[in-house]
Amino acid sequence: MGLNENIRNNIRQVEPYIPGEQPQNKVIKLNTNENPYAPAPGVEQALQSMDLDRLRLYPDPTAELLTQSLADRYKVDKDQVFVGVGSDDVLSMCFLTFFNSDKPILFPDITYSFYKVWADLYRIPYECQKLDADFHICKEDYYKENGGVIFPNPNAPTAIYENLDFVEDIIRHNQDVIVIVDEAYIDFAGKSALELISKYDNLIVVQTFSKSRSMAGMRIGYAISNPTLIKYLNDVKYSFNSYTMNQTSLVCGAEAVKDETYFKETVNKIVETREWAKEQFKELGFEYPESQANFIFVTHPKLDAKQLFTALKKANIYVRYWGSERIEQYLRVTIGTKEEMETFFSFLRQYIAEHGGR
Amino acid sequence: MGLNENIRNNIRQVEPYIPGEQPQNKVIKLNTNENPYAPAPGVEQALQSMDLDRLRLYPDPTAELLTQSLADRYKVDKDQVFVGVGSDDVLSMCFLTFFNSDKPILFPDITYSFYKVWADLYRIPYECQKLDADFHICKEDYYKENGGVIFPNPNAPTAIYENLDFVEDIIRHNQDVIVIVDEAYIDFAGKSALELISKYDNLIVVQTFSKSRSMAGMRIGYAISNPTLIKYLNDVKYSFNSYTMNQTSLVCGAEAVKDETYFKETVNKIVETREWAKEQFKELGFEYPESQANFIFVTHPKLDAKQLFTALKKANIYVRYWGSERIEQYLRVTIGTKEEMETFFSFLRQYIAEHGGR
Incomplete structure (x- = not known):
C-alpha cells in the first residue's frame, strides 16, 4: 500500500x-x-480447577500471589520481586526504567541478541565489549565509565558461566550505575548473584520460568533487587500496562514455584x-x-x-x-x-x- | 534506601x-x-483440556490461532490483525510505533487516562481538546495540524457514542497522520469504525476481550487495520518481546470468539x-x-x-x-x-x- x-x-x-x-x-x-x-504436575491441576468466573475480572495488578511465592522461595520480601510477561518483558522494562544516561551501556558483543534491539528501540547508546578468543567476558572491559551494564550469566549462546567473584567484581566497579545480571540459565549452572542483592544497591538479578521451570508457554519472568529499584520498575510498568500478568500465569506460576x-x-x-x-x-x-x-x-x-x-x-x-x-x-x-x-x-x-x- | x-x-x-x-x-x-x-463456556473447556506439555514450549509468536479467529469473525485477513496483552498493550505499541512526530498528538481532555501516561512515557508531545459542556467531542478541534489522533468511541468515562459519520469526518480530515479509534465499549453501542478500514489507510481500530467478552483476567486486546500498518506494529512488538501472548490466552481467546x-x-x-x-x-x-x-x-x-x-x-x-x-x-x-x-x-x-x- x-x-x-x-x-x-x-x-x-x-x-x-x-x-x-x-x-x-x-x-x-x-x-x-x-x-x-x-511443567510441575500442580500446574495442570491449577489450570483444571481455575475459577472461570475469575477470568471476567482484571487480574491483581500487584501479582501478589506470584511475587509472594517467589519471595518465599528466594527468601526476600515480596516488594523485592517484580514480575513480567517473560524475562523479555522484565528486561525491556529495566532498559526503559534505568538506562537513561547519555553514556553508553555496556554488554558483550556475543550475547542475547535482544539487548541491542531494546537499546535501539529506546534510543539508548550502547557499546559492545568483545568476548576474548575463548568466548569469555573480560571483566576489565566493564570498569570504564558507562550508562549501565548488562550481561547474562551463564552467557548465551556460549553457555559459559562465570563464578560469583567475577560477577561481584563487575558490580563493585560499577556502583554508579545499574548492573543487570540476566540469569535465565542459572539453575543449570552455579551460584546465583541473588546473594549479592543485600550487599549492592545497584544490582538487579533477572530470572525466568521459561527454562528450568518448563513454562516458556506461560510467559513469566522476574527481577529481584532492593525495594527501591523494584518500586521504580513497578512505577514504569503501571504507567505502561497495569495488568500484564493474566490470571492463569499468576496461578500456574505460583504453583510451579511450590514444587521444589x-x-x-x-x-x-x-x-x-x-x-x-x-x-x-x-x-x-x-x-x-x-x-x-x-x-x-x-x-x-x-x-x-x-x-x-x-x-x-x-x-x-x-x-x-x-x-x-x-x-x-x-x-x-x-x-x-x-x-x-x-x-x-x-x-x-x-x-x-x-x-x-x- | x-x-x-x-x-x-x-x-x-x-x-x-x-x-x-x-x-x-x-x-x-x-x-x-x-x-x-x-466467559463463554467453551473457554472453561479449553482450559481443562489444555495440553500441559505444550506449556514448556514458547507460544506461537504470530499468535495465528487467535488472529485467524478474529479475522474470520471480522471478515478481514489475518495479516490485518494485531494482538496484545490487553488493549493497553496494543494501544501502547501503537503510540510507540506511530506517534513519532514533533507535532502534538490530539485527544480529548476527558478520556481514558492512559493516553496521557503513554505520551509522557514515550516523550510524545500532546494537546488535549476540551469536550463541550455536554461532554461531547468537538470534531472540528481535530482538524488542525497534529502528530496523530486518538479517541475512544464510546468515550470513557462519559459513555457517549458518536455515530460513524462523525468518526469518519475526523479520519478524513487527518489523512496525513494515524487516527486510532479505541473501541473498547463498541459492542454495547452502535456501528464500529471497522467498516472504514478498507477506505482509509490511516485508520487503526482497537478493541478488547476485557469488556464484552468477559475476559479481563486473560489480558487480550487487538488492533485491526490495513496489512501495512499491522506489519509496522508487529515489527515493533517483535523487537520488544516476541512472545507476548501466552498459550492459555491464544487458546481461550480463539474459543471465546467462536461463541457468537x-x-x-x-x-x-x-x-x-x-x-x-x-x-x-x-x-x-x-x-x-x-x-x-x-x-x-x-x-x-x-x-x-x-x-x-x-x-x-x-x-x-x-x-x-x-x-x-x-x-x-x-x-x-x-x-x-x-x-x-x-x-x-x-x-x-x-x-x-x-x-x-x-
Missing part, C-alpha cells in the same frame, strides 16, 4: 529480532532452549544429559566452550556449521544457527531428553561418516 | 496510572467496567440492564450523558459525589470516582447483573432518604 509520506516518516523503524522457529510438525526441537519436561522436588529432579536430569552429551560431542570431534546451561555451543573443525544445520533441519532436527561474525561455524544445541539426544547423535554419526570434512 | 545520585538521575520518572481497586473481599464491584457474566450466541446473549443482557438502570437513575434525580457503554457516568444535583462514593464503599459497593477537573461531581457506575444493580439502587434510595441534599 502506498503509505502517505508524513505517516511513514513518523513510524518507528526497527530491526525486528527474529526468534527461533516454532515448527508446527513433529520434530526434535533443540533450537530455543526449552525444557524437554512438562520436581524442579530439582528435572534440572538434574537435564544436567546429567548435558554432561553425557558433552562426551558424545567430544568423541565425534566437536569442540565447545565449557557449558553450564541447558545448551551446548558447538563447532567442528571439519564440518561446516551451516551445512550441518541445514542437514539436521531436513532430518527434522532443529538446532540454532546464526551465521554472524565470529560464530559462523557454531551451532547452539539445546539439551533435550536422553532419547531425543540419542536420535540427534545417531544422525551426527551418520552425517560424519558421509561428510568427513569441510 | 539512599540511592546513588547518578543512578537516580538516570531513572525514568513517571506518574503511574492508578487502576481502579481490585478488592479481595466480597463486594459489588461496579468500578472497573468488567462484565458481570462469566453467548456473546450476543450476554451483551444484550447488559444493554437491557443499562436501559433499566437509566430509568432508575432518572427517578432518583441523577443526571448522565446518554450512555451506550457498559457503564453510566452519573451526577446528582443534590448529592456530593465524593461523599456518595465513600458511603457506597462502606456498604461494599465499589464505583469509580476521580475528583478531577470538570468531573468532581461525577461517578462512573459499571453495569452489573440485575441483582447487583437492584442492591445498588436500594442503597441509593436509602441514602437519598437520609441525605436529601449536598
Whole structure:
C-alpha cells in the first residue's frame, strides 16, 4: 500500500529480532532452549480447577500471589520481586526504567541478541565489549565509565558461566550505575548473584520460568533487587500496562514455584544429559566452550556449521544457527531428553561418516 | 534506601496510572467496567483440556490461532490483525510505533487516562481538546495540524457514542497522520469504525476481550487495520518481546470468539440492564450523558459525589470516582447483573432518604 509520506516518516523503524522457529510438525526441537519436561504436575491441576468466573475480572495488578511465592522461595520480601510477561518483558522494562544516561551501556558483543534491539528501540547508546578468543567476558572491559551494564550469566549462546567473584567484581566497579545480571540459565549452572542483592544497591538479578521451570508457554519472568529499584520498575510498568500478568500465569506460576522436588529432579536430569552429551560431542570431534546451561555451543573443525544445520533441519532436527561474525561455524544445541539426544547423535554419526570434512 | 545520585538521575520518572481497586473481599464491584457474566463456556473447556506439555514450549509468536479467529469473525485477513496483552498493550505499541512526530498528538481532555501516561512515557508531545459542556467531542478541534489522533468511541468515562459519520469526518480530515479509534465499549453501542478500514489507510481500530467478552483476567486486546500498518506494529512488538501472548490466552481467546450466541446473549443482557438502570437513575434525580457503554457516568444535583462514593464503599459497593477537573461531581457506575444493580439502587434510595441534599 502506498503509505502517505508524513505517516511513514513518523513510524518507528526497527530491526525486528527474529526468534527461533516454532515448527508446527513433529520434530526434535533443540533450537530455543526449552525444557524437554512438562511443567510441575500442580500446574495442570491449577489450570483444571481455575475459577472461570475469575477470568471476567482484571487480574491483581500487584501479582501478589506470584511475587509472594517467589519471595518465599528466594527468601526476600515480596516488594523485592517484580514480575513480567517473560524475562523479555522484565528486561525491556529495566532498559526503559534505568538506562537513561547519555553514556553508553555496556554488554558483550556475543550475547542475547535482544539487548541491542531494546537499546535501539529506546534510543539508548550502547557499546559492545568483545568476548576474548575463548568466548569469555573480560571483566576489565566493564570498569570504564558507562550508562549501565548488562550481561547474562551463564552467557548465551556460549553457555559459559562465570563464578560469583567475577560477577561481584563487575558490580563493585560499577556502583554508579545499574548492573543487570540476566540469569535465565542459572539453575543449570552455579551460584546465583541473588546473594549479592543485600550487599549492592545497584544490582538487579533477572530470572525466568521459561527454562528450568518448563513454562516458556506461560510467559513469566522476574527481577529481584532492593525495594527501591523494584518500586521504580513497578512505577514504569503501571504507567505502561497495569495488568500484564493474566490470571492463569499468576496461578500456574505460583504453583510451579511450590514444587521444589520436581524442579530439582528435572534440572538434574537435564544436567546429567548435558554432561553425557558433552562426551558424545567430544568423541565425534566437536569442540565447545565449557557449558553450564541447558545448551551446548558447538563447532567442528571439519564440518561446516551451516551445512550441518541445514542437514539436521531436513532430518527434522532443529538446532540454532546464526551465521554472524565470529560464530559462523557454531551451532547452539539445546539439551533435550536422553532419547531425543540419542536420535540427534545417531544422525551426527551418520552425517560424519558421509561428510568427513569441510 | 539512599540511592546513588547518578543512578537516580538516570531513572525514568513517571506518574503511574492508578487502576481502579481490585478488592479481595466480597463486594459489588461496579468500578472497573468488567462484565458481570462469566466467559463463554467453551473457554472453561479449553482450559481443562489444555495440553500441559505444550506449556514448556514458547507460544506461537504470530499468535495465528487467535488472529485467524478474529479475522474470520471480522471478515478481514489475518495479516490485518494485531494482538496484545490487553488493549493497553496494543494501544501502547501503537503510540510507540506511530506517534513519532514533533507535532502534538490530539485527544480529548476527558478520556481514558492512559493516553496521557503513554505520551509522557514515550516523550510524545500532546494537546488535549476540551469536550463541550455536554461532554461531547468537538470534531472540528481535530482538524488542525497534529502528530496523530486518538479517541475512544464510546468515550470513557462519559459513555457517549458518536455515530460513524462523525468518526469518519475526523479520519478524513487527518489523512496525513494515524487516527486510532479505541473501541473498547463498541459492542454495547452502535456501528464500529471497522467498516472504514478498507477506505482509509490511516485508520487503526482497537478493541478488547476485557469488556464484552468477559475476559479481563486473560489480558487480550487487538488492533485491526490495513496489512501495512499491522506489519509496522508487529515489527515493533517483535523487537520488544516476541512472545507476548501466552498459550492459555491464544487458546481461550480463539474459543471465546467462536461463541457468537453467548456473546450476543450476554451483551444484550447488559444493554437491557443499562436501559433499566437509566430509568432508575432518572427517578432518583441523577443526571448522565446518554450512555451506550457498559457503564453510566452519573451526577446528582443534590448529592456530593465524593461523599456518595465513600458511603457506597462502606456498604461494599465499589464505583469509580476521580475528583478531577470538570468531573468532581461525577461517578462512573459499571453495569452489573440485575441483582447487583437492584442492591445498588436500594442503597441509593436509602441514602437519598437520609441525605436529601449536598
